[in-house]
Amino acid sequence: MPKTKAYGQVVQSQKYEIADPRPSALIESLRSVGYKLSTAIADIVDNSIAADARNIWIRFKWAGAKSLISIIDDGRGMTESALVEAMRPGSISPIVERSQTDLGRFGLGLKTASFSQCRRLTVISRSKGCRAVTRVWDLDYVVRHDEWRLLRSGDELEEGVASFAKTETGTAVIWTHLDRIITQGENANDASAHNRFNDSIDQVRQHLAVIYHRFIEAGEVRIFINNNLVNGWNPYLENHKATYRAPDEIIPFGKSKIYFRGYVLPHKDMLTHEQYESAAGPLGWTAHQGFYVYRNRRLLVPGDWLGLGSPKPWIKAEHYNLARICLDISNDADNEWHLDVKKSMARPPALVKERLTELAENIRKRARSVFAHRGKYGARISPISEYERPWEAKTRQGYRIYKINRGHPAVSQAIQAAGTAAPDIESMLRILEETVPVQQIWLDIADQTQDVARPFIGTDYSVIRSDLRKIYIFLTKSGIDRNTALARLKAMEPYNHYTNLINEL
Ligand SMILES: Nc1ncnc2c1ncn2[C@@H]1O[C@H](COP(=O)(O)OP(=O)(O)OP(=O)(O)O)[C@@H](O)[C@H]1O
Ligand SMILES: [Mg+2]
Incomplete structure (x- = not known):
């Protein structure tokens, strides 16, 4: 019968060989899962939320090569044996069923996220009724001994223990030897390295604001970065009436x-x-x-x-x-x-x-x-039910074309008023339709060098008023009552942006 054995020991079996991962190689490879600083911190915050934390304090402390990042929570914490298990790469199998509130899946995040940013991970945790316990993964130590040697204590105790003075239970995750963030040889007085460090704080803040906005908005979790509360970013503008x-x-x-x-x-x-x-x-x-x-x-x-x-x-x-x-x-x-x-x-x-x-x-x-x-299209349907648009997008022989809507009151009024000159207006409209500068408009919008103007921007109100009056008279003469005519104007592009002027008619 094969026996369990220490790393490197050969097991005698006809059927198989044990091919344990080599700690020194695997622990370095685990660093390359592809995290950014912000996604790595989020993986640690996931664990805090899953442990029912109400407050999460993230601290970025700049001290050149001795800089430190810590993520401290007031969640339920871990007992000593749970902490050792948590530090094990692959602590829980991904196929194990999880509770509805667990944000984890792979039993890896704490380790992979931390190793992606630092060479030394210290976790200090205190669960109810227990004293604080500490475990440390030091990559250099593991590589040197080529064994999964999890250290029982670290130098970063101060940071973690001081924080637990505030809370009864909780966990501190402390990253030091931040070799992915701070290049070797950079010292505390290096202004450009310090600026980069500060920029990364902003990116982390923005990322967390997006990722946890539901928890933050519901008031379930408060996240602080260097003592500043992170506000959530809601993507949906739910309270805006035009959404x-x-x-x-x-x-x-x-x-x-x-x-x-x-x-x-x-x-x-x-x-x-x-x-x-x-x-x-x-x-x-x-x-x-x-x-x-x-x-x-x-x-x-x-x-x-x-x-x-x-x-x-x-x-x-x-x-x-x-x-x-x-x-x-x-x-x-x-x-x-x-x-x-x-x-x-x-x-x-x-x-x-x-x-x-x-x-x-x-x-x-x-x-x-x-x-x-623009504006109100699609968002709120007018009482007339459809907006009257001067331009219509159509298809001719498989190509997209843009036609001027002859039924738009401003257009039909002009054609009618032209009398015998109506065919001239028709040929002018055709010229306009056949030469819409689509490419130019497309490029201008794509370049975003200038915003496209709102209709009538910079136009004197007296001009808009006189145009409105003409159409209003045209509509009422055709037998439409005042209220319907006003409602139609309000649903007519581009006058829909000028309801105040319509109300003055
Ligand atoms: N802040 C914390 N408070 C309490 N327990 C924690 C904390 N962080 C980690 N743990 C415990 O350690 C275990 C391992 O965490 P780890 O992030 O490595 O894996 P996971 O969360 O289970 O899965 P995933 O790889 O998907 O993140 C967790 O399942 C949890 O039990
Ligand atoms: Mg996790």
Whole structure:
């Protein structure tokens, strides 16, 4: 019978050989899972939230090569044996069923996230009724001895223990020897290294604001970075009256359900400068369009089309900027959603792709129409039920063309008034339609060097008033009563932006 054995010892068996991972090699490889500082910190914060922490204090302490990052929580903490188990790479198998509030899956995050940023990980934890216990992974020590030697104490005790004076239970994760953030030889007086360190604090703050916004908004968790509270970033502008929210959809999937909620955000014209800038999010409008996938309310993907789309997968394009779709999944379908160790990716299971594509297509269409038609389009339907637009997009011999709507009252009034000169107006409209500078407009918008003006910007109100009056008279002469005529004007592009002037008629 083969026996368990220490690393390096040969086991005699005809049937197999034991090929243990070599600690010195594996521990270095675990560093390369591909975390950024912000995703690594989020993996530690996940553990704190899963341990019912109400407060999480993140500290960035700059001291050149001796700099330190600590993440301290007031969660339930760990006993000594639980801490040793937690420090083991692969502490719980991914196939073990987890509680509904557990944000973990692989039994790896604490280790892989930490090793991706530092060479020394100290964890100090105190559970109810117990004294604080400490364990340390020191990569250099493991490599030197080529054994998984977990140290029982570390030099970073001070940081962790001082923090527990405030709380009865909790856990401190302390990263030192930050070789991925601070290059060797950089000292505390190196201003450019210090600036880089500070920039990374900002990125972490923005990332956490996005990833945990549901917990922060609900007041369940407070996250502090160097004693400053992190505010959540909500992607949906839910309280804005011009935001469109599609009816909720529930897609059954195996034992669980997927909750789909589509939003079309208001056109830029409907937002103040501050609202527009803040809703853009840390990565900007285009990067933040698409699906927001939440697993147990923790955001995995802050805007992505998830490889959906037919016949070709959708890519991010400016005219879908206003589409944001909230998708809630639970942790019992992690495998089917292809969850990765970093919790930064999810791909929908094949079975639900078609339905998701169908639902998202509706949101995309609406978002495109609001984006293209400014202001109130699509967001609130007028009493007349349809907006009257001067331009219409049509297809001729398979090509996209733009026609002037002859039924638009401003146009039909002019044609009628022209009498025998109506054919001249017709040929002028044709010229305009055949030479719409689409390429130029496309380039201007893509370059974003200048914003496109709102209708009538810089035009004297007296001009708009006189135009409005002409159309009003035309409508009422054709037998439409005053109130209907005013309502129609309010639903008529571009006058829909000038309801105050219409009310004065
Ligand atoms: N701050 C903490 N408070 C209490 N327990 C913790 C804390 N951090 C980690 N643990 C315990 O350590 C275990 C291992 O954490 P680790 O992040 O390595 O894996 P995981 O969270 O189980 O899965 P994943 O790899 O998906 O993150 C956790 O399951 C939890 O029991
Ligand atoms: Mg974890």
